[in-house]
Amino acid sequence: xxxxxxxxxxxxxxxxxxxxxxxxxxxxxxxxxxxxxxxxxxxxxxxxxxxxxxxxxxxxxxxxxxxxxxxxxxxxxxxxxxxxxxxxxxxxxxxxxxxxxxxxxxxxxxxxxxxxxxxxxxxxxxxxxxxxxxxxxxxxxxxxxxxxxxxxxxxxxxxxxxxxxxxxxxxxxxxxxxxxxxxxxxxx
Amino acid sequence: xxxxxxxxxxxxxxxxxxxxxxxxxxxxxxxxxxxxxxxxxxxxxxxxxxxxxxxxxxxxxxxxxxxxxxxxxxxxxxxxxxxxxxxxxxxxxxxxxxxxxxxxxxxxxxxxxxxxxxxxxxxxxxxxxxxxxxxxxxxxxxxxxxxxxxxxxxxxxxxxxxxxxxxxxxxxxxxxxxxxxxxxxxxxxxxxxxxxxxxxxxxxxxxxxxxxxxxxxxxxxxxxxxxxxxxxxxxxxxxxxxxxxxxxxxxxxxxxxxxxxxxxxxxxxxxxxxxxxxxxxxxxxxxxxxxxxxxxxxxx
Numbered sequence: 105x106x107x108x109x110x111x112x113x114x115x116x117x118x119x120x121x122x123x124x125x126x127x128x129x130x131x132x133x134x135x136x137x138x139x140x141x142x143x144x145x146x147x148x149x150x151x152x153x154x155x156x157x158x159x160x161x162x163x164x165x166x167x168x169x170x171x172x173x174x175x176x177x178x179x180x181x182x183x184x185x186x187x188x189x190x191x192x193x194x195x196x197x198x199x200x201x202x203x204x205x206x207x208x209x210x211x212x213x214x215x216x217x218x219x220x221x222x223x224x225x226x227x228x229x230x231x232x233x234x235x236x237x238x239x240x241x242x243x244x245x246x247x248x249x250x251x252x253x254x255x256x257x258x259x260x261x262x263x264x265x266x267x268x269x270x271x272x273x274x275x276x277x278x279x280x281x282x283x284x285x286x287x288x289x290x291x292x
Numbered sequence: 293x294x295x296x297x298x299x300x301x302x303x304x305x306x307x308x309x310x311x312x313x314x315x316x317x318x319x320x321x322x323x324x325x326x327x328x329x330x331x332x333x334x335x336x337x338x339x340x341x342x343x344x345x346x347x348x349x350x351x352x353x354x355x356x357x358x359x360x361x362x363x364x365x366x367x368x369x370x371x372x373x374x375x376x377x378x379x380x381x382x383x384x385x386x387x388x389x390x391x392x393x394x395x396x397x398x399x400x401x402x403x404x405x406x407x408x409x410x411x412x413x414x415x416x417x418x419x420x421x422x423x424x425x426x427x428x429x430x431x432x433x434x435x436x437x438x439x440x441x442x443x444x445x446x447x448x449x450x451x452x453x454x455x456x457x458x459x460x461x462x463x464x465x466x467x468x469x470x471x472x473x474x475x476x477x478x479x480x481x482x483x484x485x486x487x488x489x490x491x492x493x494x495x496x497x498x499x500x501x502x503x504x505x506x507x508x509x510x511x512x513x514x515x516x517x518x519x520x521x522x523x524x525x526x527x528x529x530x531x532x533x534x535x536x537x538x539x540x541x542x543x544x545x546x547x548x549x550x551x552x553x554x555x556x557x558x559x560x561x562x563x564x565x566x567x568x569x570x571x572x573x574x575x576x577x578x579x580x581x582x583x584x585x586x587x588x589x590x591x592x
Contacts, residue, residue, distance in 0.1 A: 124339075124342060124343060124346050125346065125350070126423055127343065127420035127421055127422070127423065127431070128343050128346035128347040128350060128419065128420055129346065129347065129350035129353060129354055130423070131420075131421040131422065131423040132354050132418075132421050132569070132570065132571075133353075133354050133357040133358065134358075134569050134570070135357070137504075138425075139421075139423055141423050141424075143423075156301055156305075157300075157301050157304055157305075160304065160305055160308055161304075161308070164308045164311070164312065167312075168315070172331070172332050172335045173335060173336065173339055173420070174420070174422045174427065174429065174431075175329075175332050175333075175336065175429070175457075175458050175465050176422070176424075176427055177316065177319055177320060178315045178316065178318075178319040178328055178332070179312045179313065179314075179315035179316030179317075179319060180316060182308075182311075182312040182315065183309060183312035183313065183316065186305075186308050186309065186312060190305060219424075222424060222426060223426070226426050226500075229320065231426075231472055231500060236499035236500060236501035236502040236505075237501070238499075238501045238502040238505075239425065239500055239501025239502075240501070241501070242425050242501050242502075
């Protein structure tokens with residue numbers, strides 16, 4: 105998918121809004137002893153809707169903004185969210201998943217990749233403190249909470265981006281069915 | 293055409309990964325006053341009012357979600373509190389007599405017992421919070437213009453919260469005592485063992501992954517600590533190694549004592565008094581640990 109100016113503008117606005125919402129509200133609400141993390145879900149949704157390159161760019165940009173706003177080590181979130189966005193985008197390009205519930209397992213996978221990746225980078229950077237085994241419980245709880253909210257987050261991201269998306273997979277498939285079952289791939 | 297698209301995508305990916313790694317390396321290697329750190333502080337300065345506005349607007353949503361959580365845990369909390377109330381009633385009777393005696397003695401040595409207010413507290417609203425368990429930090433809406441400086445202690449109505457680790461003109465970042473980089477010298481006020489109130493000293497740290505459970509390390513195995521003992525800041529004041537925190541600020545309650553056979557120390561688990569997951573307002577003690585009794589030795 106080509107990166108048009110309106111798409112870039114919406115992605116930038118979405119990234120800023122997500123980070124602000126995350127640090128000002130979502131992080132302060134505790135469910136199962138953890139907070140939901142919107143960033144991997146939004147990046148996964150963008151990858152799934154727009155493709156690998158916009159997904160990777162969104163991941164990089166949002167990660168950079170998140171690290172900057174929270175005074176964390178710059179580049180950590182960027183590199184992990186970049187991988188999340190790229191992975192979701194590649195899945196769309198290679199498999200084009202049709203199931204309406206696909207954001208749930210993908211959201212869980214994106215969150216798991218983000219939290220585990222973040223922990224690994226922290227270990228690599230050297231943590232001068234004991235690490236509790238309960239960290240695993242925290243990661244699992246975050247994955248569960250994020251899986252629960254993955255569908256509404258995906259729907260919201262889709263709603264924001266749909267006016268600037270040239271070919272939405274759902275609409276494309278409906279048209280293909282009406283015209284007699286032509287393969288969506290043959291249209292491009 | 294397809295090959296060109298693939299090549300372009302891979303090139304973009306490589307550039308982004310390289311940029312991330314370059315940023316990471318540069319940030320990790322530079323001192324706290326470096327360009328990237330300064331950039332972060334600048335962004336925090338710009339974002340602080342927006343975060344504050346967003347935080348205020350979304351407070352009803354946070355409260356609603358918090359209400360559900362509170363309702364679920366209310367019953368077990370009630371039983372625990374009833375038990376705690378009975379224990380405290382017994383202690384209050386003894387403490388009341390000790391307090392009167394203490395006041396008289398303090399007047400005799402001309403000490404002012406003014407508590408936290410003597411450290412010039414500045415009340416600040418929490419406007420942001422880190423979402424990851426690896427960074428236990430909050431952003432507050434007070435900065436250098438309000439007298440907030442680096443390393444000043446931060447408390448709330450329940451006890452110690454953390455210290456200021458970054459500050460801009462109108463905002464500051466507070467690293468909580470549950471952050472893995474945090475360390476607070478503390479003492480256990482063992483009412484059952486040591487009625488003189490001297491307590492047992494140690495260092496409060498946290499284990500990554502379990503922010504509700506602080507650890508008091510370097511406590512001798514011979515110390516007879518028990519569940520329910522109170523832990524407060526030690527506030528050690530030597531001319532060379534002054535503690536950042538004033539003495540006697542409540543930190544938490546002892547919940548468990550691990551007796552480690554192969555170590556000369558025991559590991560004490562503490563539940564913090566302050567609910568660090570739900571902070572709306574905090575107080576920055578802008579006089580740091582330089583309270584009214586700063587010329588008095590109150591620690592080890």
